[in-house]
Amino acid sequence: KQEVTQIPAALSVPEGENLVLNCSFTDSAIYNLQWFRQDPGKGLTSLLLIQSSQREQTSGRLNASLDKSSGRSTLYIAASQPGDSATYLCAVGGANSKLTFGKGITLSVRP
């Protein structure tokens, strides 16, 4: 059974810092990996989708990488801003588009 781990559970950084959020998974036979953002009390917003054949994806200040063989993904956020404060969830895609989620990392960016 696929397990997805995100450590640490919470992170606090000063504004302007570049940061890396980590995600690990136990079964490397994945179809894709998706990073989401969730604001308190809200739904999930898709940030980046990496297909199993890809190594990375970029959108603005965000860059996500995927290393299937080692069961790892990272989300890099450049020049962090207070508006980046949210919970970031990693989810691994299996058959029938089913996702297995990590428990998320709650990021706080201090002004």
Next chain:
Amino acid sequence: DVKVTQSSRYLVKRTGEKVFLECVQDMDHENMFWYRQDPGLGLRLIYFSYDVKMKEKGDIPEGYSVSREKKERFSLILESASTNQTSMYLCASSLDAGAGNEQFFGPGTRLTVL
């Protein structure tokens, strides 16, 4: 842009009531999903559907049923609500059953069962 909407943002029901949570997507997606999200447990899949009138159990289907009579609408039904079903419920959709499709989520329904 894909839009997934859920019928209520907040809902308060009493134990034993029958509860309907509705989800609608506007992008002709074949797959639809219902999750619940609880502190410390993360998101867990309740049911999903890959076509009209088709459904499959997820990881925690007990106490729930679903209905998909039209492609754009997927309903989650709590036959007899219980307090342990107090949770955030999230609906999602994706294009089809092909590998690698992105999931898009609705805003969530916060259900409280008293």
